[in-house]
Each structure stands twice: as structure tokens, then as C-alpha cells.
Amino acid sequence: MQDAQQALKVGRDPRMLPEFDALRAEINKLSHASRPDVDWMLVHDMATTIFEKQGVDLQTAIYFTLARSRLAGLTGFTESCEFLANLIVTQWDNFWPPVHQERARIEMLDWFIARISEVVRQYAISHEHKRLVYRCERALQLMSEKLHNSGLSRIPRVENLLHFVEGYTHLFDETEIVIVSDDQELKKQDMQIPPMVFFHSDMEPGATVQSGGSSGSGQAALPAGSILIGREKGQMKPTVLKIEAHKKQKPAWFWFVSGLLTCVLPVAAITGWQYWQEQKADALALLQQPAYALPTAPDHNDIRRVRIVLGEQKLQGMEGELINRYQAQLEQVKNASPFYLYQYGNGLKNVMQQLYPDSLAVKEMERQWQIALERQQGDEPKTLGYEQARARVNDTLQQLLELERQRRTVTISYLKSKLYDMQKDLMSDVPFGIRLRELEARKIKSQSLTPAELRAMEDELRSFNIRLYRLQQGNSAS
Structure with missing residues (x-):
């Protein structure tokens, strides 16, 4: 039975994993203007892979929950509610984002409540689903209680979803359902974990659902790849989200080598500290570029180095300062001439998106930047003189x-x-505009443009800029 389980640990920041990039690419389709279809199976698989490689974090768990609810209906939603309740109730101080980033946690949960509410309203719930509905209600109650007692500045809107589910419980005959465990040795804190939850490999052909108690003298084996969460009456204790058991004891040679290394630590510490301070200063200088300068925006490798040197906690503490600084740089680009370096502005925006992908301020910055580009681009000239x-x-x-x-x-x-x-x-x-229009028409027809043609147009455009600059200088002098 132990082999059928998959014990997961609390995860770290998953945003540098390629699986998370693929997962976010699918989730971003939800806010796309054309509303393309989301591959929920891919979201489910990528989230499961992240759990196995990196552990369970709140962001990936929310995406996994949304996919599970889409793929498995009310059963998947029930399992997902208890899965999140396990994570929030038992591992509130451990999972990512860390506790001090409460705004990020609140925004994630609010986003989840808004999205999952649309899914739940599509379920056709009847009297046969009352057991699942009661389980959902219990999990949401535990989640809401934990959030109210966590000292948050603002409580996520879990009550909205809870009230919606409670509306179905009032339609059933039973006035109350109490789930009692026969195991009298369970600790009181264990009883706070929602009962009877595990995810099985029902996405694969031939997989079977096993959610009941034991049969005969032994318990039925779970399907391969199952993730056991919570417990049912007579079942084993929950294993998901537990920090894994004690590690193997280190061999004797490990401690011998550690002793040797300790001898050189005083000298190495000073050198390492100086090097680290230099790296930290370089990383800060890379991000905190003055608003009046026009350097090259940090690329993906620079961002990775900044994360390693400064750490996630330091970056989150700098969020407000960096957003204001980069906003000032974007304002300078927006007020420049139409021939400005737009690639530099896009680079600044991309830096903020990589550092704070879930920040509403960053999303607003991007929206304003796109509006400015559209305004400066203008409409195509209609004159055919x-x-x-x-x-x-x-x-x-x-x-x-x-x-x-x-x-x-x-x-x-x-x-x-x-x-x-x-x-x-x-x-x-031939006027410049006419020749430019002819080149655009050739490109639309998939005709090749030679580098010499483009270079000639660029040189002529640069000449126009110089002439316009001299006219402006002449007006200022007069």
C-alpha cells in the first residue's frame, strides 16, 4: 500500500522551471482577447510534474485545482477543495509564496475564487451529489477559518464560494452530517485535515476510482501514480504535504571532510563575503538604472543572476521601488520623438514581467505602454496626391x-x-512615404526586401531626423 502513495513536500518558487512556463502559457489564454481553448490536460500534467520535481506551492496548486475541476467535474472540484484546505491549514507558514508576501497570496486566492466560481456554476448538481457537496462545504469552512485567523490585512473572498455551496446543502434532506474517525489516537491537529481525499490516475485509460473504505482483510491498492491526501474512516493517515522523513545518517567520512573544510572557513569566508558584496552591488546596479539613462535592459540571464545573488525575499522587498523607477523610464520613452528606441522600452517592461509576473501594478504598466505605442503609431496616411x-x-x-x-x-x-x-x-x-508604402506592399505579398533597400530607407530617415532637429534648434534660437 505504501508503494501506491506519492508523498509530496512543500515546494519552492517554481517560476524558473520550464514546466511552469508551459503551464502559465496555457493559463494566460483565459485572459486573451480571442479566448483560445485551454489545454487543461496539459495544465494538469505540468502541475503534477512541478509537484514531483519542486514540491507543492500555492500558485501551482491553484492552477492544478482549476484544471482538476474542469477535467473531473464535481468530483475533481471536491478533491481540489480538500487539497487546497490541506495546503492552507497545515502548511500555511511553509509553502511559497512566503508568509511575508501576503498580498501575493491574497491576489492568487482571489483570482482562483473568481475563476473557479464560473466552473462551479456550470455543474448540474442533484441529490446524488450531496456527499460531495458536504465535503466541499467542510473543506471551504476550514480554509475560511484558517484565513480569518492568519492575521491577513484583507481576507480573500472564500466566503462567496462557501455561501454558494451552502445553498445546495439546504436543499438536501439531512440537516447535519458529522464525520467521525474511529482512531482515538489521532491528534487534535490531525482532525483539522479534511477527510477522504486522494487524487487517482483517472485521466489514464483503464484507471479506476477508489474512494471507499477497505474491503476484506486488507485495503484495496490505489492506482499507480496516486496522490493520497487526507484520510477516510479506516484508512491510513494523510501523507501529502508532509515534510519527508528523516534523512539517512551521514557517513563518517562526511564528518571528516567537514572538519577539514571548517579549518579553512575563516579565510574563505572573508574572500567569499567580499565577492558576494560585489555581486550584490552589481545586481542592484543592473536593476536600479537611473531614469535619465538609456542602457540596455537586463536580459533573461541577467535576471537569473539577480535572483541568485539577491534572493527572492530581497526582490519582493524592492518591488515598489523598482516599479516606480521603471515607470519613470517608461514615461521618458513615451514622451520622446516617434523615432525613439522602442526596443528599450519593451526591455524595461519585460524585466518587470519576469521579476513580478503576478503584480497588478506591472500589468497596468504594460497596458499603459501598449496604449502609448498605439497612440504614437497613428493611422496610415490617406493622401494619394x-x-x-x-x-x-x-x-x-x-x-x-x-x-x-x-x-x-x-x-x-x-x-x-x-x-x-x-x-x-x-x-x-519619389517621395519617402510612397517608397515606404511600396515596400510594405511587397512584404504583404511575401516578396523579399534586400538589405540595401532597407539600409537606404534608414539612412534617408536619419537624414530627415537631423533636418527636423536643426529646424527646432533654429526656432529656439530665434
Whole structure:
């Protein structure tokens, strides 16, 4: 029976894992304007992989819960509620995000309540589901009680979901259901864990659901890959979210080597401390760039180094300062000329997204930045004066040719030569906007653009910038 279990530990920050990036890519589809379909099975699998590799954290657990509720219906929602209750009630001080980041925890739970409420309202709940509904109610009650007693500045809106579930319990015949354990040796704190919860491999073909008690003389084996959570009457104690058992005792040679290393620690500590301070100063300088400078924004490798050197706690403490600093830099870019380095502004925005992906202030910063780009881009010019002039010249030439064939006057040849000269001048100096529009039309038709053409356009645009700058300087001097 022990082999059928999968004991999980409390996890750390999962945001640097590739599985978490894939998971977030699917979750972000929920807020996409085109509302693409979310692959909930992929979300479920990626979350399970993160649990196995990194342990259980609040963010991944919420995504796992949402996927489970989508895939397994009311049963999955029930298991998910008790899963979150286990995590919040028994491991409040241990899981990620840490306790001091209460705003991040509150925002995660509020986001979850808003999303899961939409899912629960779609369930067709009847009298046959009363046992599942009572289990949901109990888990949500424990969760709400823990949140109210945790000293939070604002309580997540768990009561909204709890009241919705309680509305179904009033429709059932029973006025009260009490779940009692026969094990009198269980500690009082163990009784706070919601009973009868485990996730099984029912996503795989041939997997069977096992949620009842033991049969015969022994307990039925759980499917391979099961995650046991909580307990049912007569079942074993919960194993999920427990810190794993004592590690193996270190061998004698380990302590011998440790003693040798201790001898050189005083010297190595000073050198290491100096090196660490230099790395910390470099990391801070990389993030705290002055708002009036235009450096290259930190890239992904720089962000990884900053996380390693400063640590997650230091970064979270700097959130307000960094957001204000980077906001000032974005304001400078928005007020610059239309030929400004937009890539630099995008780099600043990406830094904040990597450091604080769940921050509402960062999301608002990104929204304002996109609005500014759209405003500065403007609409495509509607003027077609050059094309109209060229068409009129061609029409005039055709008329003159017709008059010449009729030999009506001698001055027609003279006018014809003049119009030819006009057409030649027009073709020799095509306006910049016309040539740019022609290149755009070629790109739409998937025709290749040579580097020489693009370089020539860039040089001409740079020339326009210099001329405009000199005009502005002349007006200022006068």
C-alpha cells in the first residue's frame, strides 16, 4: 500500500522551471482577447510534474485545482477543495509564496475564487451529489477559518464560494452530517485535515476510482501514480504535504571532510563575503538604472543572476521601488520623438514581467505602454496626391499625343516635351512615404526586401531626423 502513495513536500518558487512556463502559457489564454481553448490536460500534467520535481506551492496548486475541476467535474472540484484546505491549514507558514508576501497570496486566492466560481456554476448538481457537496462545504469552512485567523490585512473572498455551496446543502434532506474517525489516537491537529481525499490516475485509460473504505482483510491498492491526501474512516493517515522523513545518517567520512573544510572557513569566508558584496552591488546596479539613462535592459540571464545573488525575499522587498523607477523610464520613452528606441522600452517592461509576473501594478504598466505605442503609431496616411498627379500627367500626355496625330497646332510638341520633363522629374524623386508604402506592399505579398533597400530607407530617415532637429534648434534660437 505504501508503494501506491506519492508523498509530496512543500515546494519552492517554481517560476524558473520550464514546466511552469508551459503551464502559465496555457493559463494566460483565459485572459486573451480571442479566448483560445485551454489545454487543461496539459495544465494538469505540468502541475503534477512541478509537484514531483519542486514540491507543492500555492500558485501551482491553484492552477492544478482549476484544471482538476474542469477535467473531473464535481468530483475533481471536491478533491481540489480538500487539497487546497490541506495546503492552507497545515502548511500555511511553509509553502511559497512566503508568509511575508501576503498580498501575493491574497491576489492568487482571489483570482482562483473568481475563476473557479464560473466552473462551479456550470455543474448540474442533484441529490446524488450531496456527499460531495458536504465535503466541499467542510473543506471551504476550514480554509475560511484558517484565513480569518492568519492575521491577513484583507481576507480573500472564500466566503462567496462557501455561501454558494451552502445553498445546495439546504436543499438536501439531512440537516447535519458529522464525520467521525474511529482512531482515538489521532491528534487534535490531525482532525483539522479534511477527510477522504486522494487524487487517482483517472485521466489514464483503464484507471479506476477508489474512494471507499477497505474491503476484506486488507485495503484495496490505489492506482499507480496516486496522490493520497487526507484520510477516510479506516484508512491510513494523510501523507501529502508532509515534510519527508528523516534523512539517512551521514557517513563518517562526511564528518571528516567537514572538519577539514571548517579549518579553512575563516579565510574563505572573508574572500567569499567580499565577492558576494560585489555581486550584490552589481545586481542592484543592473536593476536600479537611473531614469535619465538609456542602457540596455537586463536580459533573461541577467535576471537569473539577480535572483541568485539577491534572493527572492530581497526582490519582493524592492518591488515598489523598482516599479516606480521603471515607470519613470517608461514615461521618458513615451514622451520622446516617434523615432525613439522602442526596443528599450519593451526591455524595461519585460524585466518587470519576469521579476513580478503576478503584480497588478506591472500589468497596468504594460497596458499603459501598449496604449502609448498605439497612440504614437497613428493611422496610415490617406493622401494619394502623388499618385493622382502622376495619373493626370499620363492622361495629359495621352491627350497631347492624340492632338499631335491630328496636327492641329505646332505648340503641341512643345507642350509634350515639357510634360515629359515633368514626368521624368516625378519619377526621379519619389517621395519617402510612397517608397515606404511600396515596400510594405511587397512584404504583404511575401516578396523579399534586400538589405540595401532597407539600409537606404534608414539612412534617408536619419537624414530627415537631423533636418527636423536643426529646424527646432533654429526656432529656439530665434
